[in-house]
Amino acid sequence: MDELTRFARQLVERLAARPEGVKRPVSVAEVRKTFLPYRAQRRALGLESVEDYETVLLRLVAEERGYVKTSPPGAAERCRAELAQTNPDLGVLEELADSTLQVTSLAAGKIVGDGQGDSAPPDPPARAETARAPAPPPPAVETPPIPAPARPESTCRFCHGALPLRRTATFCPHCGERLIPLTCGRCGAEFESGWRHCITCGAPVQDPFHPG
Numbered sequence: 001m002d003e004l005t006r007f008a009r010q011l012v013e014r015l016a017a018r019p020e021g022v023k024r025p026v027s028v029a030e031v032r033k034t035f036l037p038y039r040a041q042r043r044a045l046g047l048e049s050v051e052d053y054e055t056v057l058l059r060l061v062a063e064e065r066g067y068v069k070t071s072p073p074g075a076a077e078r079c080r081a082e083l084a085q086t087n088p089d090l091g092v093l094e095e096l097a098d099s100t101l102q103v104t105s106l107a108a109g110k111i112v113g114d115g116q117g118d119s120a121p122p123d124p125p126a127r128a129e130t131a132r133a134p135a136p137p138p139p140a141v142e143t144p145p146i147p148a149p150a151r152p153e154s155t156c157r158f159c160h161g162a163l164p165l166r167r168t169a170t171f172c173p174h175c176g177e178r179l180i181p182l183t184c185g186r187c188g189a190e191f192e193s194g195w196r197h198c199i200t201c202g203a204p205v206q207d208p209f210h211p212g
Helices: 003-016 028-035 038-045 050-061 073-083 105-115
Strands: 068-071 100-103
Touching: 003 028, 003 038, 003 050, 003 100, 028 050, 028 100, 038 050, 050 068, 050 073, 068 073
Parallel strands: none
Antiparallel strands: 068 100
16 A cells, blocks of 8 residues: 555544544645644654655645545645646645545545455365265355444543543533644644744744634
């Protein structure tokens, strides 16, 4: 499985784990910060650097192989134009942060199917001992079960209070602690509220809930 298919597969799995499912449109910013942040998912994605990560995401937004449908269409055209350059400007992802991606039905099925691996062919039917004896049927091939989507966290990791199961909680409704860490939009590193720059890549950062 190549890096683009692996990236799309990881996105499909994380969308499937949410109540809204795979059909939910997701913005470029959400892919980078919430669903597949580089720092948290680089091992699963098999990518060695931020540049590799952003290049693969640029290819996905450009609708390469038709894994997703990008809105507005001009966003995909912009990414294709950058990829045609010798040194694509990866900063275009910041400009297209509000553009949305929606996994296509056929692509989702292909991505999941590619990840299941090839089944071993069944043994050939035994030869009949006599002309009248019918050949036994081939052995049935068992289909591996599809794992159930992961359920969201049910309790706060700070006060252990119960959290809503059908909504994404950014803050705990009991103790008020932030449940989703702030992450840099460029490299995915965590940062604290009040910081102005990421300590990993130096990109400007800001707490959206406490703008300074």
